[in-house]
Amino acid sequence: MFKITVRGTVQGVGFRPFVHRIALNLGLRGYVKNTGDGSVEIVVDRDPDSLIRMLRDRTPPAVKIDDVVVTKINCPLPESFEILPSGGKSTLSLPPPDMAVCGNCLKELFSQKDRRYLYPFISCTDCGARFSIVENLPFDRENTSLREFPMCEECRGEYKNVNDRRYYAQTIACGSCGPNYRFMGRNGERGGIEEASEAIESGEIIAIKGIGGYHIACLTEDETVAELRRILKRPQQPFAVMARNINAIESVSIVGEDERDELSSIERPIVVLRKKEPEIFKEVAPGLxxxxxxxxxxxxxxxxxxxxxxDFMVMTSANLPGEPMYIDEGVFNLDLDGYLVHNLKISNRVDDSVVKFCAGTRMIVRRSRGFVPKALNMDVKGYALAVGAELYNSIAVLREGKAVVSQYIGNTYNFKTYSEFFKKTVDFFLRFFRMKEVDNVVSDMHPLFNTTMFAEKLAEKLNARHIRVQHHFSHALSVMAEKKLSNAVAIAVDGVGYGMDGSVWGGEVLYIDIEGGEFRRVGRLESFELIGGDAATMRPVRILVSLLSERPELLDHYSRYEDVHSLLKLLPYAVKTTSAGRFLDAASAMLEICTERTYEGEPAMKLEAAAEKYDLGVEVEVDTAVERAKFETPFKPEGRSGKVRVLKVRDFFGECTERYLRGEKRSKIAYEIFAYLASGFATIAAEFAVDCPVIVCGGVAYNRHFTEILKRELPDIIVPSAFPAGDNGISIGQLYSLKILEGDDD
Incomplete structure (x- = not known):
């Protein structure tokens, strides 16, 4: 007889019933069961090859088989083939992510003859809540928050019927035994979902408890959205819109085939789409x-x-700026017209994922619901925890050569996000994946990040090694981990990151050769000043002042926004940066598109919206500097001098300003700024990518103009697609950095 151990996304997705049916068709004796840490164990009396072949050929939509191991054993077998209670111990596997409701359940939902007619928690083995309700492995009902809802006789009958679609479906429920909704208005209970719909359509703003947390829903009319902005204290930040169907989306947005597939996928993320007309959803996405x-x-x-x-309603996460989305009664602190609540506990907060297509590639901006907890096979040994960056945080664990990245956590400088979400997520992942011992705790190099200080204390507590990885090397290593690369030239472009020299980096070209032990900063943006430090990130005119410090005659026009000439006196005391993101912020201020930032990325996003494609050629100016450039590893800031190519931007910025003040078209100058940056970085990267690929990473990579021009200049450039290019993907790069240390016992 044979034992078959299957790892992957194989619990909570109807895999055991699927195995059961195939085994019965093949006339096999034996059993299938979930193991204690997420894999599935199958024992058969004979012919394992036929079973495995059929498992792979007929895999259900939510199942992902990563690994199959067959061994010969001897043990008692039942007379037929059975599903046994979960138990045992095996190697790491995963529960499934939360999945969109399937077509079969939708048909039943609106069929008056079906006993689950209009039941809002309808699900089957192919769909429904998973990660958001799981608390322990294996993925059985008693290990989820649904354990508080015992199955009724009818549900249990379906659960035990091998021919039923809900055979062994752990999330099975109905109106008689499962959770349900009620609608609470300002003056008490007002009914259910139908009354909530009426409230939205009448112009009210309500909270809706969903799969992974609360959303706030309302009409997309300008007046209603303006009131929502007042409540949430988000004066400009764009809101997501939920549409009735794909036809409605196509009526207002430009939707490509890949975008259509993404919108309809089982993950069902938010997809960033071009508007057909600039006035559409003007208040929902102002200036974009x-x-x-x-x-x-x-x-x-x-x-x-x-x-x-x-056909449309705003559907945005229910949270105040910087804070995690509500999953409990805290949402009642918001001044809303009503609350559509359910009585199923959300065990794991999971925000909506966000996807954007740039240069024909799907890029994940925010990786959360639908994508977590999918794993990445990584050729790195040991057990480790990576705590990610400070903004757009995610964490990741490494066990048995698999990296599992958490859901989007957010900005950990915020006390609530740090204490109520980040810390709890670390505790959950270490417990859930049975990480009793940790060899390495990996963090960013920035000494003042909450995550760095947390990692230092946790490493001491666990008797583990604390490793600090430079921010932009982590960005590059994230893409290298996804694409299984050991060497690359990386264009790392973002807002800010603590540099090896203690300054603020953000526009870098890095050469990385893991096997050869080479880590070099071969190119960068010309440095400029952030007058007032963090204040400059909020008021980008201050960055403009530093870039135009050699052309003070151009500054008078901007005195309406800042006391520009007083700011010039502060230049000697300002922090220097090479940030591509901050350069774009200054360009946005220079073109008077955005002179005050109200949310992260706002100036550059509005600059992207203002730019129009032009057929123009740009001549970039690249100089050479000798400075600290060669590093033993991305963990040690000490380095040796080397030649660094420098993309000059001050003179170009001054020329653009002069042309703008003379009345040249704003859209053309905006596009030329993206073209100059992209062409400049491409020129430097091509110089060093003799026999290795070029990759792009960092938040600026989400800018469609920048990445499209890069792709035109470097057709083979690699753009990340499975993990975020920005800070939300840094934790996977931090784990991959451990590959550098293999064999190092220091």
Whole structure:
């Protein structure tokens, strides 16, 4: 007889019933069961090859098989083939992510003859909440928050029927035994989903408890959205929009085939789409030519639309700026008109994922619901925890050569996000994946990040090694981990990152050869000053002043925003940076598109919206400097001198300003700024990419103009698609950095 151990996403996705049916068809004796740490164990009396072949050929949509191991054993077998209770111990595997409701369940949801007619928690083995309700492995009902809802006789009958679609479906429920919704208005209970729909359509703003947390929903009319902005203290930040169906989205947005597939996928993320007309959703996404759109993914969303005539509603995370989304009664602190709540505990907070297509590549901006906890096979040994960056945080664990990245956590400089979300996520992942021992705790190099200080204390507590990785090397290593690369030239472009020299980096070209032990900064943006430090990131005119310090005659025009000539006196005391993101902020201020930032990335995003494609040629100016450039590893700031190519920007910026003040078209200058940056970085990268690939990483990579021009200059450039290019993906790069240390016992 044979034992088959299957690892991957194989629990909570109907895999055991699937195995059961195949085994019965093949006439096999034996059993299948979930193991204690996420894999599935199958024992058969004979012919394992036929079973494995059919498992791979007929895999259900939510199943992902990573690894299959067959061994010969001897043990008692049942007379037929059975599903046994979970137990045992095996190697690491994973529960599934939360999945959109499937077509079969949708048909039942709106069938008056079905006993789950209009039931908002309808699900089956192919769909429904998973990661958001799981608390322990294996993925069985008693290890989820659904354990508080015992199955009724009818549900249990379906659960035990091998021919039923809900055979062994752990999330099975109905109106008689499962969770349900109620709608609370300002003056008490007002009914259920139908009454919530009426409230939205009448112009009220309500909270809706979903799969991974609370959303706030309202109409997309300008007046209603303006009131929502007042409540959430988000004066300009764009909101996501949920549409009734794909036809509605296509009526207002430009939707390519890949974007259509992404919108309709089982992950069902928010997809950033170009508006067909600039005035569409003007208050929803002010100053932008894009809007984040998503389709319904939970039954409650379909039920809401079924009771409304409108095709769109705002559906944004219920949280105040910088704080985590609400998952409990804290949402009642918001001054809303109503609250559509359910009585199923959300065990794991999971925000909506966000996807954007740039240069024909799917890029994940925020990796959360639908993508977590999918794993990445990584050729790195040991057990480790990476705590990510300070902004857009995620954490990641490494066990048995697999890296598992958490859901999007957010900005850990915020006390609530740090204490109520980040710390709890670390505790959950270490417990959930049975990380009793940790060899390495990896963090950013910035000494003042909450995550860095946390990692230092945790490493001491666990008797583990604390490793600090430079921010932009982590960005590059994230892409290298995804693409299985050992060497690359990386264009790392973002807002800010603590540099090897203690200054603020953000526009770098790095050469990385893991096997050869080479880590070099071969190129960078010309440095400029951040007058007032963090204040300059909020008021980008201050960056403009530093870039125009040699052309003071151009500054008078901007005195309406800042006391520009007084700021010039502060230049000697300002922090220097090479940040591409901050350079774009200054360009946005120079063109008077955004002179005060109200959310992260706002000036550059509005600059992207203002730019129009022009057929123009740009001549870049690249100089050479001799400075600290060669490093033994990305962990040690001490380095040796070397030649560094420098993309000059001050003179170019001054010329652009002069042309703008003479009346040249804003859209053309904006596009030329992106073209200059992209062409400059491409020129430097090509110089060093003799026999290795070029990759791009960092938040600026999400800018469609920048990445499209890069792709035109470097057709083979590698753009990340499975993990975020920005800070939300840094934790995977931090884990991959451990590959550098293999064999190092220091």
């Amino acid at each position: 030519d894009t809007v984040g759109m998503m389709l319904p993914y939970a039954p409650v969303h379909y039920l809401l639309f079924s009771n409304m005539k409108v």
